[in-house]
Amino acid sequence: MIAFWILAPVMVVCALAMVVVRKAVHSAMLLAVVMVSLAVLYAAQDAPFLFAVQIIVYTGAVLMLFLFVLMLVGVDSSDSMVETLRGQRVAATAVGAVFAVLLVASVTQATYGAAVGLEAFEEDGNVSGVAQLLFSKYVLAFEVTSALLITAALGAMLLAHRERLTPKTTQRDMALQRMRDYAEHGVHPGPLPSPGMLARHNSVDTPALLPDGTPSELSISRIMRARGTVRDVSQDRLIATEIEAGTKQLESGRTHDTQNEGTKR
Amino acid sequence: MSVTPFLVLSALLFSIGAIGVLVRRNAIVVFMCVELMLNASNLTFVAFARQHGNLDGQIAAFFVMVVAAAEVVVGLAIIMTIFRTRRSASVDDASLLKY
Numbered sequence: 001m002i003a004f005w006i007l008a009p010v011m012v013v014c015a016l017a018m019v020v021v022r023k024a025v026h027s028a029m030l031l032a033v034v035m036v037s038l039a040v041l042y043a044a045q046d047a048p049f050l051f052a053v054q055i056i057v058y059t060g061a062v063l064m065l066f067l068f069v070l071m072l073v074g075v076d077s078s079d080s081m082v083e084t085l086r087g088q089r090v091a092a093t094a095v096g097a098v099f100a101v102l103l104v105a106s107v108t109q110a111t112y113g114a115a116v117g118l119e120a121f122e123e124d125g126n127v128s129g130v131a132q133l134l135f136s137k138y139v140l141a142f143e144v145t146s147a148l149l150i151t152a153a154l155g156a157m158l159l160a161h162r163e164r165l166t167p168k169t170t171q172r173d174m175a176l177q178r179m180r181d182y183a184e185h186g187v188h189p190g191p192l193p194s195p196g197m198l199a200r201h202n203s204v205d206t207p208a209l210l211p212d213g214t215p216s217e218l219s220i221s222r223i224m225r226a227r228g229t230v231r232d233v234s235q236d237r238l239i240a241t242e243i244e245a246g247t248k249q250l251e252s253g254r255t256h257d258t259q260n261e262g263t264k265r
Numbered sequence: 266m267s268v269t270p271f272l273v274l275s276a277l278l279f280s281i282g283a284i285g286v287l288v289r290r291n292a293i294v295v296f297m298c299v300e301l302m303l304n305a306s307n308l309t310f311v312a313f314a315r316q317h318g319n320l321d322g323q324i325a326a327f328f329v330m331v332v333a334a335a336e337v338v339v340g341l342a343i344i345m346t347i348f349r350t351r352r353s354a355s356v357d358d359a360s361l362l363k364y
Contacts, residue, residue: 004270008270019285038304050307062333069341072345073354096287099283107272107276108269114267116316117318138324148335152334152338155342160346
């Protein structure tokens with residue numbers, strides 16, 4: 001009872017926001033709130049089996065499927081606000097509101113009497129009661145459901161399948177193409193240089209330094225350069241030259257040492 | 266608790282879903298609104314199952330859920346196919362039969 005009066009306004013507000021909100025992902029999230037609230041209402045009305053099924057099937061499977069398709073289609077595909085039929089939006093809202101008023105009025109006009117409740121029906125619990133009905137009275141419908149599910153799975157596979165129009169490029173084709181590029185355009189056939197991430201930083205936005213101290217353009221992802229998030233390595237270049245000088249010094253010192261050893265002998 | 270508040274809530278949700286189907290242009294959001302309508306009818310089934318004291322209403326709601334799941338799978342596959350060919354998920358763009 002308390003659950004109903006808390007959840008009902010939340011559900012109505014979320015449903016309205018789902019219709020009004022521009023982005024499809026926000027709509028999906030608001031729909032998730034409505035569905036979980038509905039599951040709680042099922043639990044409050046002696047339907048624990050439907051509570052579980054609602055959570056698993058609707059919020060777990062159906063809504064995730066919606067989100068997958070949204071990600072495939074493009075998250076930013078928000079609705080166009082252009083009306084193809086003039087006044088259709090207003091007219092549809094008005095008709096919907098009238099429909100709501102009609103439904104609510106007809107529902108509240110009728111008297112239903114006190115609820116019988118399901119306690120007498122469920123001496124073994126709700127799940128076994130549902131199972132007994134499902135496998136006796138509704139067994140035919142239950143069996144037909146399996147055919148429906150198989151048809152749906154087949155249909156989804158058929159619709160999502162894409163015929164391959166060009167032959168698949170094998171590794172051999174790719175290698176030949178690489179050598180052809182090398183012969184015709186002089187493109188380096190080997191792999192691209194890796195970023196200099198482990199030399200000074202632990203992120204891939206650090207370009208690798210070439211032997212002459214200039215950053216390698218090929219070692220950074222094209223997207224990062226377009227976004228302008230490539231790290232400035234001019235400081236590292238200075239350090240690199242310092243290191244070079246240091247190693248030179250070290251090497252000369254080492255040769256000096258060996259020379260000393262030689263004179264000792 | 267009386268069954269009437271549940272029926273009123275269900276009626277409101279169903280109407281909101283119907284308005285959404287009529288108003289929105291994005292095919293996926295239209296589909297979500299259809300799901301909202303199915304859920305609203307399920308609430309009515311469950312409420313009346315408790316009102317009348319038998320489980321047939323819950324069985325009906327269960328079958329609605331199964332059919333809705335199958336329908337979502339096929340419907341979203343169709344939306345994907347249309348998006349692939351027309352690069353748009355808007356219901357206004359699929360107007361080839363009109364001309």
